[in-house]
Amino acid sequence: VVGRLGGDEFAVIVPHGNLAVINKDARRLLDVMRAGKSHEGKIVPLSISIGVALAPAHASNTTELMLLADLALYESKAGGRGRVTVFDEEMLSDKRYRRLVERELRAAIYLGELDLHYQPIVDTDRSTFALEGLVRWRHPVRGLISPADFIPIAERSTLIDMLGEWVFRRACADIAHFPGLRISINVSGEQLKRDEIVTMCDRVLRETGRLAAEFIIEITETVATAATPEILKRLEA
Template sequence: MALVVGLVSLLLLLDYFGSLFNPAREAGFAIAGAALIALTVPLVAFFAISVLSLRSQIISLKKKHRLVLQQFEQDALTGVRNRETFLAEAQKALRARAPRNYAALLLVDIDHFKQVNDTHGHPAGDEVLMFCAKQLRLHFSEALVGRLGGDEFGVLVEHTDPITPAYAHELCKQLIDGLRQGVGFGSTRLSVSASIGLALAPSHGKTWSSLFSNADMALYASKKRGRACSTIFEENMMSDVRNERALVRELRAAILLNHLSVAYQPIVNGKGEVVAYEALLRWHHALRGVIPPDVFIPVAERSSMIAEIGYYVLRQVCRDMPKLPPVLVNVNLSANQIASPDLLERMLEILDETGTDPQRIVIEITESASLAADETNARYLKALQNSGFQIALDDFGMGYSEFNQLRALPFDVIKIDKSYIRALGTDVVTDVFVNAVVEIARRSGKLVVAEGIETEDDKLRALAAGCHRFQGYLFGKPVFIEEVGRDRGQVSPLAPQILSKLDAA
């Protein structure tokens, strides 16, 4: 380009000076100059267009490069950093951290995410993930945010001032409050909560591996506390986490090796006749001895083994049926398991394998309050009823919006928690509550079981309140199948359909 311009300029100068000394040559130089200019202008225009086109292509390539780089660095669904990028940038930030700078690592795990996927499908799960990522970006706009995989996110907060536990908990509280808004999916509003584990640098670790490990233990503790909360790492968590992880491995092995046993506790009518048994799981560990259900059942829930335990108990009950008196057997299932779309199919498979009539089984639902918020769960319960199972709401009175369950969920039996039974006659609110439950059951043709009956006085108070069935140590402790029937008193072999009707107490 410069060469062409130089030639044109030289010719113009020669033309000018030549015309001064030889006017006759002026016309020739003018013609040559005009021809050269006519040739040069298109060349210049072509070159300019080529330069502009090349520049446009370079810009386009840069955009594509940035897009590819962005796709490589970001999680495709949520838009936050993916696992590899987050880990790389977080490690780099910690290595570059000045001695007087501080950091906090938050591991955020969405509560009951599997239940959302199982109940509403993966599109609903995707909506929850995107909503969670949006809330993280909103509350931690200056921090490093990434999706670590599945339903877990990571946040690295850096600060020039020390990050106190109170400040860290406040950040987490704001996030948890933001998640409580929930997210709309079709005509349903999905509730969202998260468990958060925190580790602070440098007090809980100066390297990435130690900080991540300690935040993970704190996350584990949050799940153990009941979820929807935040926990900061403490030294004593190391032994707790190691112990629980060992228990998880041993529980999984116990399920595979059939080392768990089922015990049966009688449920009686007003005459003291056995009308049903509740199947209760027991674990006698070879080294640890007897491990109480209130220890290993929460472990099973946190490690996503609770569904397998439910099927394990049902299968064992079906195998024991020929040895049991001809009465009903109550089997406990968690609310999470009820929300699984394949529950009915799997239960019927077990009954078919063992030749068991579903009308012999009463399904006791724990944490039933959490089911009432979703119409899908009510349909699942209704499908179980239509297949012959009966539904019992267990520990009634221990959750929130209890009476809403009676409107929203199909049921056959209400089991009132023992804390209400023991307070009968001593507390006005308890008396009103129990009387209201009994009246609802009477008008709808359902049964009320009083739990935790340990003395004759307990039984008399529950009987006076209108309860139809009774369960507790007064009538027998849980025993294994070999002992069922020994000194159990009279058995009332009721046909399954009769249980759904009130009988004379």
């Protein structure tokens, strides 16, 4: 039985399955996805991450089984996608909280619960020459959440890419309200490890009609000092 849970997540129920059979089937599915699908005459590569939990070995009810499979899926995504991970007891430390925050943050992006706050960047003559965009999360229960509480969790998976695109799109929309100023955007070191950031920036600029010169990409000193040639190439792009 296969069912869609929401977004890009699906659940597969295998009755009377044992771990060896499930692992074999899951890896076969990974291979099929890696082979890609034909679209308009071109092969489009695809990737998935799989989390596995067993009943009754890991859980005795449906709700708990789904939670444990979800934790295993989180581990697969954190490991770089294209992996199969079977639930392990060690995942029940603080990962349950992190996974909850990740799921809520993903929903917050779609539901419009994020804000981009701006603070001025001043020159030596105290004139404002740019604005720094800082993302905030308006949680319906916990109120305004600082990025320090959710950015590190987003960085443990590719959710940071989705969040980064939301921030850049919002900045592109807002900059029209600040003529003569540029907007500075914080970019995570995890984003810079993947080529997607360059593709995303080009796409968003093209779709919004904004210019790259209107924005400043800001990175931390730690990221700058540890930058690899690949990261420097992406920054130059």
